[in-house]
Each structure stands twice: as C-alpha cells, then as structure tokens.
Amino acid sequence: MRRHTGPDDWRETNRARWDERVAIHTASDYYDQERFRRERDVLRDFEIAEVGDVTGRTLLHLQCHFGQDTLSWAHRGAAHVVGLDFSEPAIEAARDMAAELGYGPERASFVAADVYDAAEAVPDSSYDIVYTGIGALNWLPDLVRWAETVASLVAPGGFLYLAEFHPLCDALDDETGSRIAHDYFSREAWVDETPGTYTDLDAPTVNNRSVEWQHSLGDVVSALAGAGLRIDFLHEHDMTMFQRFGALRRGDDGYYRLPGDRPRIPLMYSLKATRPAS
Ligand SMILES: C[S@@+](CC[C@H](N)C(=O)[O-])C[C@H]1O[C@@H](n2cnc3c(N)ncnc32)[C@H](O)[C@@H]1O
Numbered sequence: 001m002r003r004h005t006g007p008d009d010w011r012e013t014n015r016a017r018w019d020e021r022v023a024i025h026t027a028s029d030y031y032d033q034e035r036f037r038r039e040r041d042v043l044r045d046f047e048i049a050e051v052g053d054v055t056g057r058t059l060l061h062l063q064c065h066f067g068q069d070t071l072s073w074a075h076r077g078a079a080h081v082v083g084l085d086f087s088e089p090a091i092e093a094a095r096d097m098a099a100e101l102g103y104g105p106e107r108a109s110f111v112a113a114d115v116y117d118a119a120e121a122v123p124d125s126s127y128d129i130v131y132t133g134i135g136a137l138n139w140l141p142d143l144v145r146w147a148e149t150v151a152s153l154v155a156p157g158g159f160l161y162l163a164e165f166h167p168l169c170d171a172l173d174d175e176t177g178s179r180i181a182h183d184y185f186s187r188e189a190w191v192d193e194t195p196g197t198y199t200d201l202d203a204p205t206v207n208n209r210s211v212e213w214q215h216s217l218g219d220v221v222s223a224l225a226g227a228g229l230r231i232d233f234l235h236e237h238d239m240t241m242f243q244r245f246g247a248l249r250r251g252d253d254g255y256y257r258l259p260g261d262r263p264r265i266p267l268m269y270s271l272k273a274t275r276p277a278s
Pocket of ligand 1: 084087090
C-alpha cells in the first residue's frame with residue numbers, strides 16, 4: 001500500500017541533495033570538526049539528561065549524518081554504537097572520524113542504508129537504545145513504517161529516544177513565528193529547490209531538490225504506540241537550535257527562544273518510548 005504523497009523518486013532526490021552537502025558540512029563552522037576532535041561530544045544537555053547513563057549499552061543512531069552525535073554517545077560510554085544513514089559520503093566521513101578517534105568497529109560502526117531497510121542492514125537484531133532526530137523525521141514519508149522499523153530494533157526493556165523540531169513550527173510564518181500561515185495537518189509532500197544548506201546558505205550547490213513531509217505530534221505518538229512501544233514521556237521545549245524564525249533570539253546557552261515579552265510556544269520536543277520487557 002502506498003502510504004505517502006509525493007514523487008516516487010523522493011529517495012534518490014533527497015540522497016543526491018544530502019550526498020552533495022556532506023563535504024560542505026564537514027568543512028563548516030557549524031559542525032566544527034576540529035572542535036569535535038578535541039571535545040568528542042556535541043550532544044545537547046537536555047538529551048544527555050533525558051537519555052541517562054549509556055555506559056555499557058548498545059546504541060543505534062538512525063539518520064546519523066556523518067556521525068558526530070553517534071560518536072558522542074560512544075565517548076559517553078556506550079559499549080557499541082552503530083550509525084546508519086543513506087548517504088555513502090556521510091558514512092565514509094563517519095568511519096574516517098571513528099578511526100581517527102581510535103574507535104574500532106567493535107566500538108563504533110557505520111552502515112549506509114535507507115532507514116526503512118535498517119532491520120536488514122545493521123549488524124545486530126536489536127539495541128538497548130535507538131536514538132534519532134534533530135531534523136530526521138521530515139525526510140520520511142511513512143511514519144507508521146518508520147515506527148514499526150524502530151520498534152523492531154529496540155531490545156525488550158530498551159527504548160527509543162527521539163528529539164525533534166516541533167511540528168507546530170511548520171504551521172507558523174517564517175518571519176515572526178506568531179501567525180498560523182500553513183496547514184498543521186498537511187500530509188502533502190513539500191518539494192523545494194532551495195540551493196545552499198543550513199551551514200552555509202550561500203554555498204554553491206547543484207542538487208537542490210528536496211522532498212519533505214511534516215508529521216503532527218499526534219501522528220508521531222500514535223505511530224509509536226501502534227508499533228507496540230510505551231510512551232514514557234513527551235517533553236515540549238520552548239527553545240530550538242537555529243534561527244527558525246526571524247523573531248527568535250539566541251541565548252547565552254546557545255539555544256534560540258522567542259523574546260521574553262512574547263507568549264511561548266513549543267519549538268522542539270523530545271520523546272522516550274520503551275519496548276516492554278516481555
Ligand atoms: C538533518 S540530518 C540529521 C542531523 C543529525 N542529527 C546531525 O546534525 O548530524 C538528516 C540525515 O538524514 C539522512 N536521511 C534522510 N533521509 C534518509 C533515509 N530515507 N534513510 C536514511 N537516512 C536518511 C540524511 O542523509 C542526513 O544525514
């Protein structure tokens with residue numbers, strides 16, 4: 001059954017866009033690979049607090065890009081981390097960095113595959129923690145299939161941790177973030193042709209077409225519950241990680257928020273969902 005809208009070549013289209021952006025991202029100030037080599041940890045404070053101690057756990061990172069977050073979990077003590085992304089150049093860059101930091105394949109391994117093929121592509125049948133997000137779900141057309149894939153990869157007693165940009169943002173106007181300008185419930189594919197990338201809006205790029213989908217909070221939670229996971233928490237955050245709206249102000253903690261005189265809205269959310277032990 002076809003459970004999404006949009007062009008049939010969405011995967012090839014998006015992969016070409018991502019492949020081209022890997023070299024731009026690895027060279028960017030935004031991802032600052034030099035700093036990563038030194039500090040080895042780019043995880044956000046709320047993620048660290050909400051995921052908890054990962055010492056000795058196995059962790060699968062879906063849509064890992066070139067592995068900074070994945071390797072950060074290894075640095076924090078995860079016994080074995082696996083990163084999966086459909087972009088070959090991203091996976092090559094991740095493997096290079098893992099080797100540079102001294103992580104052998106038994107500690108950190110990376111797999112080039114589509115997220116929907118993850119169950120067949122990753123080395124182990126299940127993981128204590130499946131971690132994903134920060135700009136991941138918008139690339140996926142079918143949330144029910146995604147949730148089934150994720151649930152099958154969480155070990156009994158293990159959990160999914162997802163941190164994402166809040167879908168309410170998709171409905172608001174870009175400048176002020178205060179006016180409902182778009183349909184929150186839209187299931188239509190959003191096809192765009194914007195050149196450049198979030199680390200360098202002016203970067204000269206060729207593969208600019210992208211196909212994305214917005215997913216309501218209700219759809220995310222219902223897909224995970226429907227796949228047999230138990231929702232432990234769903235936290236909504238009043239901050240985000242980039243200048244999503246012109247009105248946002250960057251705070252001393254590096255997060256972006258609406259000015260103090262504006263009513264707050266959720267800009268990100270994070271969710272933990274457990275696979276029951278029996
Ligand atoms: C915004 S990035 C994730 C951000 C990541 N947290 C970071 O900043 O390093 C989205 C990633 O999803 C990957 N991706 C998009 N669609 C995918 C798919 N269908 N299967 C696997 N990976 C996919 C892209 O290659 C890209 O690396």
